[in-house]
Amino acid sequence: MTAYARLTARAARIATIGEAQSMLGWDAAAMMPQGGGAARGDQFAVLAGLAHGLATAPEVADDLAEAEQTPPANPWDAANLRLLRHAHTRETAIPADLVEALARASTDCEQTWREARKQSDFAMVAPKLTTLMALVREKAANLAAALNMTAYDAMMDGFQRGVTAADVAPVFANYEAFLAHALPRAEERQAKRGEAIRPTGPFAEDRQEALCRSLSLRAGLEAEHSRLDRSTHPFCGGTPTDVRITTRYSTDDFQRALMGVLHETGHALYERGLPRDYARQPVGEACGMAAHESQSLIIEMQACRSDAFLRFLGPELHKTFQGPASPYSPDNLARLTRHIQRGFIRVDADEMTYPAHVILRFRLEQALITDDLAIADLPAAWNDGLHALLGITPPNDAQGVLQDIHWYDGLIGYFPSYSLGAMAAAQLMAAARTAEPGLDAALEQGDFSVLLGWLRRNVHSQGSLHGFNDLLRHATGKQLDPTDFQAHLTARYLTCSGTPE
């Protein structure tokens, strides 16, 4: 057995433990009775410990050094070896006692955050966030030294390799300028078009579920490799051959569950399309969280909110929910599903204002990681920042700095992925439309195969062979170019005709 073969065998074992963790995570969110929570926590801890032990065993360093003497000729294996080295550098950069301290501090902070958010009382969680951030900074410093990056880039690298703050900052600055100009105009146009007709519920949960499932299958998710269940916080989990997506239903509104399931379906299709020959190897994984978000958003935002698909969706909705037909006309559906609104809450934001929420967090979390912003000053900085971007000020911290779990869980560097993904989705859709002129005609028939085929060839099947920008370069001929997203928004929200796209 060669050193490289030993490394890939070990990586496969670690990934298989990860699959078990992923399934248990799905179960905890979608199935587990409350009383199983404590035992589940222990199960996660033991599995994480075993995986970490395998990843950091002394022989891994020897095998890596030996394998790098004569790197594999096949570019996939060569990339895999580089990724194995990268993962090993990250795993070994952080001492075990810091890993444990971080786990304890984030559990502690997250629990307090839940209560603080309920009471809209930032001061309640501030001490625990201070403790947690000190540990996160220590982790970031360790990673930064090992990876030869800045502290923030080292954290971002954990979610989307190959993208730095220096890449992101100008893209976001550019968007901020675009938004300042575009948002008032889009609002003006929206006001002129008049209010959408609201479909009248109640929308029975089982009907919503059946429709969601059928659209998810229609989008290309295979029944024999997936499930759709319910959980408080929708997500896509499981493994590439057994993808688990979840949503929640409200009888007042079908749109949230429907668009949520289509979003998770995009994630799921990416997992399903990853290169099987490199399953359970780093090079066979999704390219990162920004890439992943591009795949959920290309389905949800680009395809499923397109004029073409809304023409298919309207009759499906009417057939499902009955009642008057007028709310389900393509034009009315467009008004319903593409409504712009300056709001306080990121997860409720429309696609035009969403990046403003991300830009705010991107700037603040860089200051947190460099310790240039005191925790006590965070709520004011949040409110000022949101006001500068969207002209609104949260009425309280629950709708401001306390709204997202990320920081209170020790996650720094994740937020940019959401908007990089949205921008990449627009860029990929533009390229797909150029390459596949029949794409929209197919969507109008509820047929995703043209889009999915293109995504499989150009994105899914590429795994982690390339970094984020190189993936885009191979698929679209250029690295991340925020103007495609702006062109998409302009076409959808700023055309004067009143007929979108």
Add this chain to the structure above:
Amino acid sequence: MTAYARLTARAARIATIGEAQSMLGWDAAAMMPQGGGAARGDQFAVLAGLAHGLATAPEVADDLAEAEQTPPANPWDAANLRLLRHAHTRETAIPADLVEALARASTDCEQTWREARKQSDFAMVAPKLTTLMALVREKAANLAAALNMTAYDAMMDGFQRGVTAADVAPVFANYEAFLAHALPRAEERQAKRGEAIRPTGPFAEDRQEALCRSLSLRAGLEAEHSRLDRSTHPFCGGTPTDVRITTRYSTDDFQRALMGVLHETGHALYERGLPRDYARQPVGEACGMAAHESQSLIIEMQACRSDAFLRFLGPELHKTFQGPASPYSPDNLARLTRHIQRGFIRVDADEMTYPAHVILRFRLEQALITDDLAIADLPAAWNDGLHALLGITPPNDAQGVLQDIHWYDGLIGYFPSYSLGAMAAAQLMAAARTAEPGLDAALEQGDFSVLLGWLRRNVHSQGSLHGFNDLLRHATGKQLDPTDFQAHLTARYLTCSGTPE
């Protein structure tokens, strides 16, 4: 940290891996889409390998030797240390290559068995069963040498410690004699009582499910620590704080699912009642499979088929399924749920003929393990044996030697647990009735708390502190005494009054 503390910490880690395996096993049976099967197999294999690695690490032998120098004074810890030694002896007795060969051969044999059973063609699976049994004999020989037992006892020890073939054989011989006398009389009495009125379906699955769930909760299973789902083969899985039971529903017949869920609820209640202070330690586990079966059968057969409970159940059934009331009278329900019939299939057997199926298998599998019965002669031996016990001969091997998965999966020594459990259930119920004179009056109100309280104190909370016979001795004042079961059957099936019990 003492050697004993190191051992218990390791045992807890191994048990926690076991919990993850158990959850994944439940998922595979109840939730997993078919396409996830291959990956799930890998997940099981990796987790099993990790658990085995922890259990057999060289330092365990040293820690055991050191801990045994000054055994713990507390009887629970002393018993735990003995059980840790016992588990270690079993784990290390079988060389790794034999473990692997067995895993491969049983998967291979089991898959062929599925096809052979479908086609009722024993010859199709005979070569694979021959190969598998040779490996099982090798395993049994290794265990026998390590444990200083006979080969068959060493296999039985894996399912129910502390019971030997020499204990079982006279109990079964005694039952065989009882049955020869009792069965014709019970049949005669049943014929005199006339046919039961069949309730007319269809019985909607969701109504059956709601009733099953409500009766399961009524029996004492807490909603916050359990789930009820569907699977092809009903079972009880999960962990003590998160028990998962399953069943399957048929719209033609509610009895199978109902009694099945009550059976699994008995298993679940045992898991829920295990001593929490010794969770994840051998001494905190259920005492064995015979003990486990006693707990499912005391709920299903002893309590839920009792006159008292049928008086409560009848109106519940009528409320659930509507229609004419007559099928749900206590007397008619007794005829329906206590019907005796000589049949070929063990899992369909009534409580009187069931032991005959077990006795047949017990005798044959002893001959298999000593190699005194050639595989080629097994179908004839089966048919002759069943005829000797019940006077009937299977029309084909699908309804004979091919009906159960156990042997084709390499499981030898499991079958006695079913009937030892049935006998123990009768003995425990008799003792509980003596100790708690209000037990039946409570059951008549659908109140299981008197029975459950007694079981919790006398069985569940004892974990594995005692062996099977000592558990019975502590709970009932005597070791396994098959006459209680015979007295139960006599009262239920042989009283001349026509009014059972």
